[in-house]
Amino acid sequence: MLNDLLATRVNPDVPSALSGLFVNDPDPRAISFAAGSPNESLFPVAAVKEAFNTAIDTQGAHLFQYQSTQGNPDLRAKLAARIGKWGRVTTTADHVILTVGGQQAIELVAKALLNPGDEVAVEVPTYVGALAALDLYQPTYYGVGLQADGLDLDVLETTLKRHPGIKLLYTVPDFHNPTGITMSVAKRQQLVALANRYDFIILEDSPYRDLGYDQGPLPAIKSFDTEGRVIFVSSLSKILMPALRTGWLVADGDLLAAILKVRQASDLEATGVTHAAINAYLDANDLDAHVTVLKDHYREQCAAMVAALRAYFPDEATFTTPAGGFFDWVTLPESVDVDQLLRTQVMPNAHVSYVPSTNFYPARDVHNGMRLCFSGLTPDVIDAGMHRLGDQMKAAVRGVKPVF
Ligand SMILES: Cc1ncc(COP(=O)(O)O)c(C=O)c1O
Incomplete structure (x- = not known):
């Protein structure tokens, strides 16, 4: 009832x-x-336990105070440097938002961008959690198939010509969930060119990018972004621990401001104590x-x-x-x-x-x-x-x- x-x-x-x-x-x-x-x-349970102790010993009661919507500045600086080194994204801590897992980042982007019926392109198959988040904003979906080197850009372009209102493309370019496929560097570059030409935003979701068995991470799609229209999302869930619930995104300009606005309304800020502990972990340990x-x-x-x-x-x-x-x-x-x-x-x-x-x-x-x-x-x-x-x-x- x-x-x-x-x-x-x-x-x-x-x-x-x-x-x-x-x-x-x-x-x-x-x-x-x-x-x-x-x-x-x-x-790395023992090292993370030690890092929580270090963070608490160093900052005392202040650590448990409200902090900032964007999140711990030292950790943001480390993540900005990391995506600079491994993903060739030129950015700074000011453009990073710490989120409750990559999942929250996807949901915040959907909330900031989508009105009911808005047109969204996704890889098919795609990450089920992205569908769960996007579904809540009632988009009209267009599925674009995958090839061995990632998204089928010919199909994407045909779809964009037919549906010029598409405003968002969601992609998992590295060791894709659910297929394991990785998008080639050439396609990353071409995808940004398409986004510029057809005026849409790319949501690049890359929690597995560090986990190439024999290769280092490829340049992120965001590294080819010339107009601030790529939002890069990643997470520490797969390379540290998921229960730390620590994801992060990199965005620019109006998009960054819009995401911060919806984030503030949603939970004010992420888990500051955990972020201080992760920062201490990264100071004392070699994540790579x-x-x-x-x-x-x-x-x-x-x-x-x-x-x-x-x-x-x-x-x-x-x-x-x-x-x-x-x-x-x-x-x-x-x-x-x-x-x-x-x-x-x-x-x-x-x-x-x-x-x-x-x-x-x-x-x-x-x-x-x-x-x-x-x-x-x-x-x-x-x-x-x-x-x-x-x-x-x-x-x-x-x-x-x-x-x-
Ligand atoms: C592609 C992709 N994006 C985002 C997430 C969300 O992970 P988390 O919120 O733990 O960072 C996952 C988790 O499985 C995933 O596979």
Whole structure:
């Protein structure tokens, strides 16, 4: 009844894109390739604990006072220098806003830019959390497919010609969630040229950019920005710990001011105590050395996943071979509905889970793909789970049930 009083943006008949993503299987044999969580055995708990103590010992009661909407200036300066070094973005602390994860940054940008019905282009498939945030502002979506080197710019340009009102493009250029694909440097440059020509804003979301197994980070799209129309977003969730809830964005001019305005109304400021602790952590530790350790693990886990896909999946399946990040994307023949298969066959029979492709499409209309995440599992567990999953997929492709 009280539903009548809700804003249309929270339409209770349509669940959030983020709800029900991960099915819970209590079976002791359960293996989940669903959640995109970093490997917690690699969290630098002792060093972060020490950093919290250092921050509190140094600043005392003042640390717990209200601070600033934009966030800890020392940490902002360090992040500005980091994206300067690794992403070739020329910026300063004044252009950085610390946010509650990258997720809040995406939501703030949506809130600052979108009126109901506004036209937005997204990669398809795209990050489900971005859909959850954007959905609340009721945009009209246009999906643009991905190629091996990122967004299909020909399709994007055709879409822009047909829909010149598109005002925002959301992209995950580095080790994309959910496909693992990385946008080439040439495309980054061309994308900015398109944004200038067709007058839209680029939201560059790059939480995985440091996690290239064998390559350093590429120049950010923002590094090619000549008109202040790229908003760069990143996060410490994947390279430190997600519960620190620390993301950040880089923006310029009116966009920066607009985002700060909506941010202030939303939560006044982010978690100052945590940010002081992260700043102390960065003073006392070498984040790049920590990232190297992470990359060594994720490289091995990804290799196990790709080897298992080759060994156990049907020939009809195609899959990506990521050069970094947490995810692999598998496409099955169109006749296979992986959503239904998960609930009726794969979970009950094989006790393996993944995220079905429907979740990553704004219209929830593509049923034959799956996101597999390997970041939390050892190579042995990946191999065992993929063997079980591969048998299920072979059976689905052949239209017969496997016997367990
Ligand atoms: C592409 C992408 N953007 C943003 C986020 C949000 O992460 P957080 O809010 O923890 O920074 C995630 C998390 O999985 C992600 O994959």
